[in-house]
Amino acid sequence: MPHASHTFARSLSTASIPVILLQAVRVIRAAAYSMQGDYQVTSTASDVPLIPRADLFGNPERTDVEISPDGRFLSWLAPVNGVLNVWVAPLDDLSLARAVTNDTNRGLRFHLWTYDGHIVYLQDVEGNEDFHVHVVDLDAGTCRNLTPFENVTVSIERVSRTIRDRILVGMNRRDPKFFDLYTLNLATGELVLVEENPGFAGFIVDQHYRPHFATRLASDGSQEVLRRNADGSWDEWMRFAPEETRTSGPGHLSADGSALFVLDSRGRNTTAMTRIDLASGTTEVVAADSRADLFDFIMDSETFEPLAYRLNLERSTYVAIDQKIQTDVDFLNGAGLGEWRLHGDTEDNRLWLIDAISDLRPGTTYLYDRQSRSLRVLFEHRPVLSAAPLAPMHPVVIRSRDGFDLVSYLTRPNGVQQPGPLVLLVHGGPWARDIFGFEPEHQWLANRGYSVLSVNFRSSMGFGKRFVNAGDGEWGRRMDDDLLDAVAWAVESGIADPSRVAIMGISYGGYAVLASMTRNPEMYACGVAIVGPSNLETLLASVPPYWESFRKEFVRAIGDPSTEEGRALLRERSPVHRAGRICRPLLIGQGANDPRVKRAESDQMVDAMKANGIPVTYVLYPDEGHGFARPENNISFYAITEAFLERHLGGRAEPMRQDEWDGSTAQILEGAALLDLPARREG
Numbered sequence: 001m002p003h004a005s006h007t008f009a010r011s012l013s014t015a016s017i018p019v020i021l022l023q024a025v026r027v028i029r030a031a032a033y034s035m036q037g038d039y040q041v042t043s044t045a046s047d048v049p050l051i052p053r054a055d056l057f058g059n060p061e062r063t064d065v066e067i068s069p070d071g072r073f074l075s076w077l078a079p080v081n082g083v084l085n086v087w088v089a090p091l092d093d094l095s096l097a098r099a100v101t102n103d104t105n106r107g108l109r110f111h112l113w114t115y116d117g118h119i120v121y122l123q124d125v126e127g128n129e130d131f132h133v134h135v136v137d138l139d140a141g142t143c144r145n146l147t148p149f150e151n152v153t154v155s156i157e158r159v160s161r162t163i164r165d166r167i168l169v170g171m172n173r174r175d176p177k178f179f180d181l182y183t184l185n186l187a188t189g190e191l192v193l194v195e196e197n198p199g200f201a202g203f204i205v206d207q208h209y210r211p212h213f214a215t216r217l218a219s220d221g222s223q224e225v226l227r228r229n230a231d232g233s234w235d236e237w238m239r240f241a242p243e244e245t246r247t248s249g250p251g252h253l254s255a256d257g258s259a260l261f262v263l264d265s266r267g268r269n270t271t272a273m274t275r276i277d278l279a280s281g282t283t284e285v286v287a288a289d290s291r292a293d294l295f296d297f298i299m300d301s302e303t304f305e306p307l308a309y310r311l312n313l314e315r316s317t318y319v320a321i322d323q324k325i326q327t328d329v330d331f332l333n334g335a336g337l338g339e340w341r342l343h344g345d346t347e348d349n350r351l352w353l354i355d356a357i358s359d360l361r362p363g364t365t366y367l368y369d370r371q372s373r374s375l376r377v378l379f380e381h382r383p384v385l386s387a388a389p390l391a392p393m394h395p396v397v398i399r400s401r402d403g404f405d406l407v408s409y410l411t412r413p414n415g416v417q418q419p420g421p422l423v424l425l426v427h428g429g430p431w432a433r434d435i436f437g438f439e440p441e442h443q444w445l446a447n448r449g450y451s452v453l454s455v456n457f458r459s460s461m462g463f464g465k466r467f468v469n470a471g472d473g474e475w476g477r478r479m480d481d482d483l484l485d486a487v488a489w490a491v492e493s494g495i496a497d498p499s500r501v502a503i504m505g506i507s508y509g510g511y512a513v514l515a516s517m518t519r520n521p522e523m524y525a526c527g528v529a530i531v532g533p534s535n536l537e538t539l540l541a542s543v544p545p546y547w548e549s550f551r552k553e554f555v556r557a558i559g560d561p562s563t564e565e566g567r568a569l570l571r572e573r574s575p576v577h578r579a580g581r582i583c584r585p586l587l588i589g590q591g592a593n594d595p596r597v598k599r600a601e602s603d604q605m606v607d608a609m610k611a612n613g614i615p616v617t618y619v620l621y622p623d624e625g626h627g628f629a630r631p632e633n634n635i636s637f638y639a640i641t642e643a644f645l646e647r648h649l650g651g652r653a654e655p656m657r658q659d660e661w662d663g664s665t666a667q668i669l670e671g672a673a674l675l676d677l678p679a680r681r682e683g
Contacts, residue, residue, distance in 0.1 A: 073090060274286060589640075
């Protein structure tokens, strides 16, 4: 999801952000080494040394840095015995850092401070996405699971600066389909029902955790915004047409409750931020840009008024709305930080945490003092890569066959000028987008001798409602055409050898791999599909119950199983029914506990290929979900992929070490003989 001011994130409900923007965040690790001592060159490599996989895909040294509201403490995620945990230290003496959690399994991915000095985080079990709220009491030295309910998912909806001893959570304990609102007392664990959810997608609440607005999708796909009446009933107050639901929705209330801020694409192509005066109904545009949707804002910590927005075209930059922040934005824009964003701040808004990356720098967190206009480096997330031979990323705009501009990102191996092998990386979602910056997969593949191209195909977010809606009904067709057009551009530009192009992706990107290799069986030399749907009928039938409130969005995008026409479309666009057309090598990766794209999706595809006598390599991780979180599993899959690509594209590879293999839970269910891997040591 887009970052906002940390105060804003603590204060406002995640339900105020369109659900399709919520993206899972992968956290990756690294081990320290010196360039001179540990880089290797294989006999088939160029003069550029190999970057070890562990440095790109292992745990970072530190990440997800947060600051306490009073500015006294910093916290961050860092490994404890190889597993990411929360560490805390006084801001004025980071040498006193200590771990305050002790997870020993998949590691933590997220944490935040409450205004009364607690740390809370969400954790599931082996990727099942049944998240529970855990609290760390620094004074007592305890860590507790406050929602230990089986088969229940909990979300943190709001952390208020007004009611400090409780947070607001959403929980689907009563009805698996919908999230009721509760206050959760962090000291006692007491849950108090605030609002029973009759079927809404989400609520807009004030600082006292009182719901004022709610949203739901109507039967025609439009988004209804309902307003709370004095008697507690709900009436429709605003409606967004179906074509606006992915780019519009209520955002948040002003601190005094007099205004509602709305992300709004009505009457325009791109999403603007508008302010509606609730007494008069007057609407004013706070910020808009005809070139891109605006989703990422810096908010005033007292009033919740937008102060600046992040404009993300091929590159991103902050634009000030209010003069009170203009000097800060100008200073940070001119500080040479690369792509920066405000990650957190103190309650008095004096100290800001700034995260900055570039294509050649994995990430640095700075402390910015607004009073003294000074920057202090806190942590480099992956200092191990400071001397690595990273390759620059180039934004390119590719024209689709029907006239769309496809904002894309190209990384080429250092020193390579001639056409060579290319890996097309397809993002998930599909309602997400690729951005400029440090991308470990780009660096890994470029280092192994492949050019890498990421394409914001139609349905990608951020480029206006016409572009995102152009993918409806076009899974496996015009969305695939955009990928084909990008490959054609790379060939025509002298970048790609047409006989040595691979396609790789996760989630929707995994579907794109399967769809492309069945639709265009001779187009790609090989493919890598990670947790990719193969059967759109079973995908829709098996989505988690709590997706019910926005299931209509998926139906509109891929086909309606309740109609004969929709069922025909779903079947036509399902790669499993055309598995017999595949004629090039395919590698499939799957987490056994994935609640979104269940294991059955990969099993079906593998079975269909076997039934047609087509070889396939299938890797299953029994302790993973929608993607691979444990560093050992992540590294092992990239090692397997590297060996696969070396065989079929002719790049180079770092040999897989025995400890990489033994440390993972990878089960190669099919095609082990097709890979040159160490023998598995059991026990």
